[in-house]
Structures are given as C-alpha cells and as structure tokens.
Amino acid sequence: MPSDSSARSVLNEIERTECLRLIAPGGIGRVAFDDGEGPTVIPVNYTVDGESIVFRTSESARMNRSLLSSVPGGEVRVAFEVDRIDEATQQGWSVLLRGGAHPLSEEERESTAPVEPWPAGHRGAWFSLHATEISGRRLHRR
Template sequence: MDLTARWFPGHLAEIDRDECLELLGRSEVGRVGLGEPAGPLVLPVNHVMVGEGIVFRTVPRTAIADHVGAGRLSYQVDELGSCMSSGWSVLARGTADFVDGPWLEEHDIEPEPWTDVRRTLFVRITPTQITGRRVLPA
C-alpha cells in the first residue's frame, strides 16, 4: 500500500478580511467550534450573515447553547472539493450571544416554527478575528 499519493502538497495564501466575509456570506453551512476539556467540540450548523454577525439556530440546554456568553468560540467554513489540492478555509473567532424575536424581525429574519421545533434559540457570533487561507495547487 502506497499512501504517498494521498498527501496533497499545495501552497497556502492568506485571504483578506473582506473576502473572508464574502465567503462566509456565500456559505450556507459551517462548523461551530467550542473549547471542551475532551478537546474542541466541532459541529456543523447552517447560518446566515447579518452584517458581520454569524447567526444560527440551536436547541436549548445543549453544549452550544450552554457555551453562549460563557467564553470564546469559533466558526469555520471551507470548500475543499474532493481533495485538498485546492480550496479555501475561513475561521472566525469571537463571542456569542442570543438574539431574540424583535432583533430577528428588525433584520428581516422570521423566527417561524420549524419541523424541528426544538431549535428555538438563535445564536449570533460576533467575530473579533477573521482569518482565511486558500490552498493553491502545487
């Protein structure tokens, strides 16, 4: 077995903040990262951008919900294709708070009841640091 061919070399190039925000806005799904003693919890959710805020829904009394207001967290989006010979990744880090009905309505987001009615909380991550990098073919 020769696994050598599975290592994709590639080069990295920084993505500037404006393009990172554009890529966040174009993405529908990303991954919330929370520090936990067992190692970071990394869970996919889908999001919308409201300005520079990353807004997603979650269920009360879960790790994500319990972490809101309790520390820093991350949000990561990428597009890597079938291999990492090319692609990009953006990482936003900051704090999170809950947003409520009036705020959502003010930003034209309607908190309708869903099929999965348990995801009643809306969380907004306010990034204080946004970095991105592009993987270019070798």
C-alpha cells in the same frame, strides 16, 4: 498526483473582505466552543449579517446550554469555521472567525438575516457571533 513539490498546491492568506465574500452565501459552518468537558465542534446552518454569523440550535442542545452560561448580557468566546475543499484537485479555502457569541433577543431575531436549519425539529435558540478576528487561507495551483 506526483510527489514533485512543484506540482503541489500553494497555500496563501486570504484578506478579511475576501473571507467575508466567500462565506456570504451562508450554508454549513462549524461552531467551536468549550462545553465544560473540553473543546467541542458542532456543524450548524448559518447566515451572515454584516460581520456577524447568525445560527440556531435546539434549546435543549449542549451548545445552547454552554453558550448561555455567560453573564447575562455578556458573550462567550467561540470560533466559527467554513471551508470549501475539493479533494480531487487539492484546492479550496477555509475561513475562521473568532469572537463573542450571544443569544439573540426576539427583537434582534426579527431584524437579522433569517437562518433555516436543515434538521427537523424546533431550533428556537438563536445566536450571533460578532467576529473580532477573521482570517482565511486558500489552497490553489500555481
């Protein structure tokens, strides 16, 4: 790739509706939270339910313990990031959602979009992140 700045990709902000469209198919994203020892980022399978992200983890997982530490009925602030980057072309996009995550009740689980984790084993702790902030950036050729 030439070092000429005119040949480089351009970075632009993505509007909220386009961010939601990009992440709508679900897949893999990363949950960022404070686990008591500092910032932690864990990849998870997810689905989109309106402007919320639904993901699952193991009941014994560090993330479950950290996200359950809130006041009952309350939410823990987390960030969630999804991206698709093509390193060969140096193009792609990244979407960041921030808001409160809370465990889903049995009733909520039945009425939300299903999410199937890739790893084997029981993932019985379901969470929903209601996004209060959604932002994104796209890297593309001129």
